[in-house]
Amino acid sequence: MIVWQEKLQSPNNDVLIETYNLLTDGRGESNKMPTIAEFMSVYKEREQAFIRDQDIKISREFPSRKSDKEYNKQRVRELIDVLEGGEKVYTHLCDLPHEGVQNDIKFRMTRDAHGRDHCYYYNHPRNID
Numbered sequence: 577m578i579v580w581q582e583k584l585q586s587p588n589n590d591v592l593i594e595t596y597n598l599l600t601d602g603r604g605e606s607n608k609m610p611t612i613a614e615f616m617s618v619y620k621e622r623e624q625a626f627i628r629d630q631d632i633k634i635s636r637e638f639p640s641r642k643s644d645k646e647y648n649k650q651r652v653r654e655l656i657d658v659l660e661g662g663e664k665v666y667t668h669l670c671d672l673p674h675e676g677v678q679n680d681i682k683f684r685m686t687r688d689a690h691g692r693d694h695c696y697y698y699n700h701p702r703n704i705d
Contacts (some may be wrong), residue, residue, distance in 0.1 A: 591626050592670070595619045 595618050599610055610618070672684045682698040 586621060588626065591619065591623045594626075595622050598622070 595615065599615065599618060671687050676683055676685075684696045684698070686694050686696070688694065
């Protein structure tokens with residue numbers, strides 16, 4: 577098993593175990609201990625089947641969808657218009673100043689006329705002389 581693993585460099589553990597079980601259960605091409613070449617042949621077959629099964633599983637979970645190019649163009653245009661139009665963007669923060677304490681540091685959050693949020697720390701260790 578160690579020789580096979582060294583030969584494969586970085587094998588897929590699931591496929592390696594499946595190949596090992598297949599050969600040790602006597603379901604290989606012969607009942608003798610396989611050579612490295614025979615093992616590599618069986619491993620490559622099992623690896624291709626594993627990859628094929630993974631691709632099928634992924635395609636079932638995430639079916640491919642065609643993108644609606646016109647819809648996407650319209651939505652992007654709307655976003656650009658909002659950004660260029662200067663419309664107010666609403667967030668979950670209140671426009672009024674808010675004071676609080678977090679981790680023993682007192683702070684005050686404010687919003688300026690341009691809609692930018694600022695946070696001022698009162699007793700931050702860097703501010704204490």
